[in-house]
Amino acid sequence: MRSAEYLHRVMKFHTIEELWHAHVVQMGRYGFDRLLYGYTLFKTPTSLGDPDDFVILSNHSPEYLQGYMGEGLYSDAPMLKWALENEGASSWRSAQERARAGLLDAKSQAVYDFNQSMGVLAGYTISFNSPTQRFKGAIALTARPALMQDDVEAIWQEHGQDIILMNNVVHLKILTLPYRAPKRGLTKRQREVLQWVGDGKTTQDIALLMGLTTATIEKHLRLARETLSVETTAQAVLKAALHNQMYAIES
Template sequence: MQNVIGNVDRLTKAASVEELWCIHQQLMAECGFDRLLYGYTRYRTSNGLGDPRDWVILSTQKPEYMKAFIDDGFYHNAPMIQWALENDGACSWRWLTETASRGNLTPAEMRVMAFNKSMQVTAGYTVSFRSVSQRSKGAIALTAKPGLTQDQVDNMWAENGDAIIVMNNVLHLKLLSLPYSGERKLTTRQREVLQWVGDGKTTQDIAVLLGLTPATIEKHLRLARQTLDAETTAQAILKAAFYNQMFGADSR
């Protein structure tokens, strides 16, 4: 792939998640991957990945694919997700067929493979990003254009794989620095009161600073907790920080 430095420069200069994702779609399509599914969680535990509503999910897959894979829970038994959780780097989907041929996939995993085949999600690569903590994990599934075989995709990867990995790593690192809310978008006032709490201010302090009543401040904190599905204000501050919704250049 030509002009890798120029492509990386475009990614790093993106000012929003939407702009970044649009650029990355174009770049990956040029590489032969027209359907992407990126996921990142900071709520990984020993027995799960947390609430999907707390994940960063970006996709160019069809809505019906996403409904089955995420909403209906197919991801629980997706072999490539399990591979991504246990590994860093890139993996050809050839691993799937080889593992299945050895009889090493469960019936539930085989059902996910059959579903993917029905949706023409059969050839591609998964890139798993190095985790920054035990609680976090990110990966992206790169699905090749319909009609391409895994042999053809592996040949493409042999030629451009290093550049593709670099661009996906840049995408991932850039996403970690950009505000992303998904279903958890705070209002300006909710973000503002959380920021003041994060600065160590009491409800009374914030009321004076904003010219509001303490009851109104408590209301905004309660709504912020509800929006972020947080049990406490401290947890709400943590989640807002994870989503880069606090202390941004335009936050106050």
């Protein structure tokens, strides 16, 4: 599918699930059969923040994701370090050359060796524009195992600009779609209560509007704060809105 036709399709998707499925298929047409996309809205000067706040989409195997994400290898990945300090697209050749020359530190080398053992051999990383210092988003495009980095460079030479454009548009589209974190999703009641708080209603107002007691409203607010790992209701409203959870439509 040509990039222009694909971008028209992207704009019509209403869920992350259908968008992500289409994007995996589209990138596969260019030889990238495994994708790892992520962003955080809570980056700090010294870390990416709480991993439970990451939005992660991937079609990598569960074994790979357990090692790379679950065991925290991502924090020392050479290309992630590049993405944190840069915007645009970068070939994996630089990391490969540094590894062969013994220029990676021990932790980065361990990540590189893990990737090699899992067949994550060649590809490109795209680091998206960061509108604020707390935001960071990127996608790693892993080529099919049969492709070496020279093959990837040839693909990029011909189609790189289209691939960058498509990934940037998909990234921007994802930011507009409802996302419920698997481990920390709010219940329908919790989202509704936070929505009323965001509209400026008091606990008493919300109790009347929802036909509940003030004690029940306070319980929903407490559980929402705990679910989102924040201290104040104002922080819960902000975090729910940033994660597109507050106005999520029930399927």
